[in-house]
Amino acid sequence: MHPVIDVRGAVKRYGQGESSIFALDGVDLSIEAGEYVAIMGPSGSGKSTLMNIMGALDVMTSGKYFLDGIEISSMDENALSVVRGRKIGFIFQSFNLIPRTTALANVELPMAYQGIKSAERKMRALKALEVVGLSDRVNHEPTELSGGQQQRVAVARALATRPALLLADEPTGALDSKSTSDLLDLFDQINAAGRTVVVITHEMEVAQRAKRIIRMRDGKIISDSLNAELVK
């Protein structure tokens, strides 16, 4: 059984020559299927860059990346778009729903790009919205939903494609505490169902829910341990 994420010697450099900055400075990371991982660190630590590379949104300067056993680091943009659609479900801090488009259409969208037939797409989208508890909001547009509801639509959109990996970048950054705890309960539930979840955050409260906590600083991993709370 291969790991879901296998990053080796990841380097991401911005700029050229002496003024260049290393956002990632030789990161090795392996995440097994079914894990629930939180990546923590202050701003500028490289955690967002790492997440963008794991999500195939960005490419690294050097290093290798295997996602679900497939090497991603050598793929071109067209192949990457397929990987993003099939293997990864994204959740962003700013929700990133398509404006003026209903919750249902937003959840259906990635499946539409995969070429899934309309009837099956709709069924799966309704199912995913039911999982996140929004069955009564399927025909609402993003502006008609609260922040917590929008983020749950984004979770439904990420789940509906049945990805190998759920990647969340500061998912609670724009939410109040009630919505935050609802969302984190949802993540627990998703992970309990067997899906791999990786959350980038700088909030301890969020990281505490994960089973494994990775801390970063200056583009390097400084600690990688099982959650002390859970170990106790």
Add this chain to the structure above:
Amino acid sequence: MNFFEILRFALRGLTINRLRTFLTTLGIMIGVSSVIILTAVGNGSSKAVQSSLDRLGTNSIQVRSGSGGFGLRARAVSNNTKPLTVADAVALVDSVQAPDIKSAAPVMNANATCVNGTSTSTPSTFSGTWPSYFEASNTSIAKGVYFSNDDVTQGRRVAVIGNTTATELFGTDNPIGQTVRCGGIPFTIIGTTAVKGSSGFLDGDSLFLAPITAVQNSLTGYQPLSTIIVEAKSAKTTDAAQSEIQTILDARHKVKSSTSRDYRLFNQATLLATSSSSSQVFTVLLAAVAGISLLVGGIGITNIMLVTVIERTREIGIRKAIGAPKRAILSQFLIEATILSLVGGALGVLGGFVGSHFTIVGVKPVIMPSSIFLAFGVSVLIGLFFGGYPASRAASLRPIEALRYE
């Protein structure tokens, strides 16, 4: 991901911002229809000039008094100018010296207002002439009769009038046999001419023709003639007829060299050539103006397409992050641009057709088919290129770059 799915996205994209869609379509529509209408106006005016000249007859030649030049030179010769006389017209009909001349008619223009009861009319052409004028000037009778050579000899006050004059004086009544007073002199109407139509600002049907003797006796006196209208035997012999006129008149007017002639010749064929070339210039000018408006419309499309794409860069980033391939995004924007320019172009063609049904500044527009294809084609190409270019740039961005775009 099939075509209809992308088409659906494109239609959604268009309906989301209705005002922008409407304005873009309007811009293309105005550009396309102005090209079609303006070239149709140019084309129509050149057609109108041509047909009015055709009606005058291509084998007629006008002889007018005065030298060929204007200003000082014309005044300098004018001291020696011998007026054109009826005798000149008589001399031109000479089967020996001028075998190519069929007929010649002296024309004496007058200005007179005609009155019938309370109705008045001032014909733009009020001429005394000979019966041969009718054939030489391509004027035919619709009702009644021509005046005869006998009427000329006897100086009878009879007249043939044009349609406009008849309507102004008699309304819907039959003018034949009625009497009108022109400049205080009574004339009996014996015929009306067939409708000629107008050429530019001159109404060809505002016409009053009477025997030259009657006009001279009662209205103008024995002044020099305004013109002599000469008819050549055929259109082919107008050049020969022209040189025969010059030989005869040079001798009669004692002209020493061809530069000091005291009369001028106007050939309908050369007038036709001049006017059609000048109306061609007119058409080209109008087309240039229309082309500029199409260009401005095109810049408008470009601008809106650019703004649309830039504004939606973030959306493009989201779509890419959830697995949209570049092809799907590019197609979506290309289809949006195509729909806009196709619909705008089609509405523009429709507008052009509708607009060309109205008479514009006195000209009946005649649509040039080439202008339709040109305007439509250019608008679609502009839409595709300037819609496609920014879309392709946005679709090529890494998703992370597009997502960071604010």
